[in-house]
Each structure stands twice: as C-alpha cells, then as structure tokens.
Amino acid sequence: MHEAFDCPRAPQDVFQYIVDFSRITEWDHTILSAVKTTSGKIAVGTAFDLKYSMGLRKVPIRYEVMEFEPPQRAVLKGVSRGFTAIDTVTITETSNGCHVDWRAELEFRGASAKIVPLIERRITAAGVQTIKDLAKALRDDAPTPKLSPLQRVADKLIVPGVLGFSRFGHQHAEKHWQPVTASMRDKHVVLTGATSGLGLATAHELAQRGAKLTLIARDAVKADRVAKEITAQTGNEQIEVRIADLSEIAQVVELGKTLLKKGEPIDVLINNAGALFNPRRETSERIEASFALLLLSPFVLTEQLFPLLKQASSSRVINVSSGGMYGTKINLKNLESERGQYRGADAYARAKRGLVIMGERWAERWADEGIKVHNMHPGWAQTPGVEESLPQFAKLTRRILRSPEEGADTIVWLANATEANNTSGLFWLDRAPHTTHLSRRTVEKPSERDALEDLLREYRSRLI
Ligand SMILES: NC(=O)c1ccc[n+]([C@@H]2O[C@H](COP(=O)([O-])OP(=O)(O)OC[C@H]3O[C@@H](n4cnc5c(N)ncnc54)[C@H](OP(=O)(O)O)[C@@H]3O)[C@@H](O)[C@H]2O)c1
Secondary structure, three states: OEEEEEEOOOHHHHHHHHHOHHHHHHOOOOEEEEEEOOOOOOOOOOEEEEEEEEOOEEEEEEEEEEEEEOOOEEEEEEEOOOEEEEEEEEEEEEOOEEEEEEEEEEEEOHHHHHHHHHHHHHHHHHHHHHHHHHHHHHHOOOOOOOOOHHHHHHHHOHHHHHHHHOHHHHHHHHOOOOOOOOOOOOOEEEEEOOOOHHHHHHHHHHHHOOOEEEEEEOOHHHHHHHHHHHHHHHOOOOEEEEEOOOOOHHHHHHHHHHHHHHOOOOOEEEEOOOOOOOOOOEOOOOOEHHHHHHHHHHHHHHHHOHHHHHHOOOEEEEEEOOHHHHHOOOOHHHOOOOOOOOOHHHHHHHHHHHHHHHHHHHHHHOOOOOEEEEEEOOOOEOOHHHHHHOHHHHHHHHHHOEOHHHHHHHHHHHHHOOHHHHOOOOEEEOOEEEOOOOOHHHOOOHHHHHHHHHHHHHHHHHHO
16 A cells, blocks of 8 residues: 655654554554553654454554654554554655655465455555545644533533543543644643642653653652653653642742743643542641642642743643532632531532632633633542542442543643644533533622632732
C-alpha cells in the first residue's frame, strides 16, 4: 500500500503524533488498543503492543521502531502470528506545512497467507481508509462539543447520571471522541497534586506528549521520585518540581511569587490538588482545611498567576471539581463549616461548588485576555485519595470505578484539544459539557456569587 497527503501542520508536530503508536487507536479504527511497552523517548527500539480487530478476533501485534530520523522518516515493523508489516513514513516540509508519504508492506505466513487472495481488496481498502482518517485527524478541526438539551435532561436522571460517573460512562463516551492531534510540545503546564491519582496520570500523559511541566507538591521526596519516574518512562526531561503545602495560603503566595519571578508564561494551569477531611481540621493559619485547600488556595494561586497566563498566547485554566458538588449550594455563612454538624463530604462539596463559581467568573472576566477557564469533574476514579478518604465507597464501587488514567482523560483533553479552547466557563465530564445544577435548590443568586468573590479577597488580604 502506498498513500500520501498534504498537511497544513509543522513536520515536527506531525512526526511526533504519527510515531507515537500508543495513540494509533485515535485514527486507525482497526486497532482496538495500543500501549507503549518500553520506557524513555520514542526512538529506535521503542516498542508498542497493539491489538488488531479481525472479525471477532483480537490479534496481538508487536510494533518496533526500526529507523527514526525526526522529523523526516520513521520505519516501524509490526509482527503478528500471521503476518509482518513494515510501515515507512516519510515527511517532507512544504511551503504551507508538510507532505506525508506512507508505505506499508505486508507479508503473510501460514494459514493467513492462504486466505490473503480472498481478502486482499478488503485489506487494501482498510489501509487506504486508515490513511484518510489520519489525514483528517491531522486537520485538527473537530467540532466543538455542546451541551445538548438531551444531555441536560439525562444529567438530572439518577441512573444515567450515576452510571455516567462510573467507568461505564467513560466507555460509552469514548466511542464518540475525536482524535487530539494538537501539539503539547514545550507547552508550559503548571499542575498541582501531581504526586498521586489523577494528577499523576495527567502529568505522565502530558509529559509523554512533550509538555514542559512544573509540578507543585507538598512532599519534596515524593515529588522528586515522581518527576524522575516520569522522565524515565517518557524521556521528557523538562520537569521541574516546586514545593508548597497548598492548604497554607502563605505558602501558596510564596509559590506564586517564585513562579512570577521566574517569569515563564503558563500555557496551562491545572488546579487539581485535593483531599477530603474527616474530622474537621484547621490549618496553621486557622482556616478550615477543605475550604483552604479546595477553594481559597486555587483562588489565590490562579489570580496571582494571571500575568503569566496572560503572557502565553492562548492559555487555559483547568479546575478539577467533583460531581459531589451537585448536591450542594454555596453557603456564604458557613464557608469554613463551623455551623451544624461537620461532614467532610459536605465541606468538600461546598468548596468544589465555590471553585466552579470562580471558574465561571474568571471565564467571563478573562474572555478578552486570551485565557480560557474550564471546570471539570473526573467521574469516580480509583485513586489513593478515594481509597483513603472514602474506604467504604471505594470498596462498594470497586468494580465500577474508573482507572486514574480514565479519570484524568478529560483533564488532559482540556489541556490539549483545540476544540476545548473554543469554549470557556463550561463544566466538563468525559470531554462533554454538562449542567452545573441538577436542581434549582442549589442555584446561587448573582449577589451570592459577587459576595463569594468578595469574601475570598477578604481572606486573601487578611492572610498576606
Ligand atoms: N478520584 C475521584 O474519584 C475524584 C472524584 C471527583 C473529584 N476528584 C478530585 O480530583 C483531584 C485529585 O484527586 P485524586 O483522587 O487523584 O486524589 P489523590 O490520589 O489523593 O491525589 C491528590 C493530590 O493532591 C495533593 N495534595 C493534597 N493535599 C495537598 C496539599 N495540602 N498541598 C499540596 N498538595 C496536596 C496530594 O499530594 P500527596 O501525594 O502529598 O498526598 C496528591 O498529589 C482532587 O481535587 C479531587 O477532589 C477526584
């Protein structure tokens, strides 16, 4: 098979996307799964394990990079029981992008060789279609997802809503996803809570895609270990660690000052660090911990980093909230959960609700500044945080929880996908916008939104 197409993209970006066969399922619909099985940067010797769909059978193929000359040429060899494939990709720069040339040579053995004459035309047609799909993916013009009236209703129904949070929701949603081919190469991402769970999965995936990471963590030893592991697995050496306990506002401010002093524009800020506290506790600054970590801290950090977000040509803020906020309304008289009986889940939900309100306000305020703001919730994912703070829930739901990678998928998508940044201020789950309220009971008044921001500013000025 020999196919070719022109692509209005930089050769480096096209090369990087194509040779990373761990993402081949995005454009080759005959491949059911793909993982990179060797560590380090993609280079000669990098291997990928793929599963190819052949009727009802899943056929394993092991691909290995045989030649690697970025960004012009790569040769990959795939070996399966019945055949060997040699794929040669050649990319040449053109006046408005590049020209991609793809040659695939297939050699069949044993029983497969006998049936080839019968299915040869089908194999060729599938190959041609695959390269067409690759060309389409590289056009990077996927439609912008919208909140449909049907989704609005479905969100409010308990069974589909709850199923949507589980791994089944992820599996159902992913059938409709578009490839993400925009480049993350050298994009500066500041990520909180990268030492565990969803943050760790996000850091790993963004490092694999070539981003430059600043990881914010409270535990220096753990953070250094994580950074080294990610570098070893992905070959990405552009990972820096900054230490701050994000529930301590003085430390958040110091962190902000350090980043401002360094002056590196921020393409993506991900407010992900989180925890659920039982029983109630206060920080050394005498602030209730859920409010401090989940709302006041991202508020202070995001506003402080505004100049660096503005300096990047098109930046994104991603707030990791929670579906837990659906059941609650912001309570300005009880931001620190001092009234009534304390329940960690309620304090957590209120703070997450507050963060979503702030995300919507930043989206409006920064609409002309080139900064987009995305609120999201990851569904229910099996992470150390969930195991520790909700052991009963984790035990009961073990079979339906998502993996950390599935929970992190929408964070990575919001950081990377071109179409995500055609929007701002929406609330996302599984790459689709969702409603922020399931009942009128939880909707705050405009005056309450203003008052929330005033209160957060008051806290900030009292503390620094
Ligand atoms: N997993 C889910 O099902 C789920 C559902 C809805 C929302 N979320 C949200 O997703 C985010 C990630 O949660 P996860 O499940 O991945 O939890 P996780 O495994 O416990 O990870 C939480 C991360 O936040 C960091 N962190 C916690 N307190 C911190 C502090 N005071 N200062 C600095 N960093 C701190 C942790 O650092 P250490 O490693 O040092 O502990 C860790 O890196 C959270 O905002 C959570 O509320 C998760």
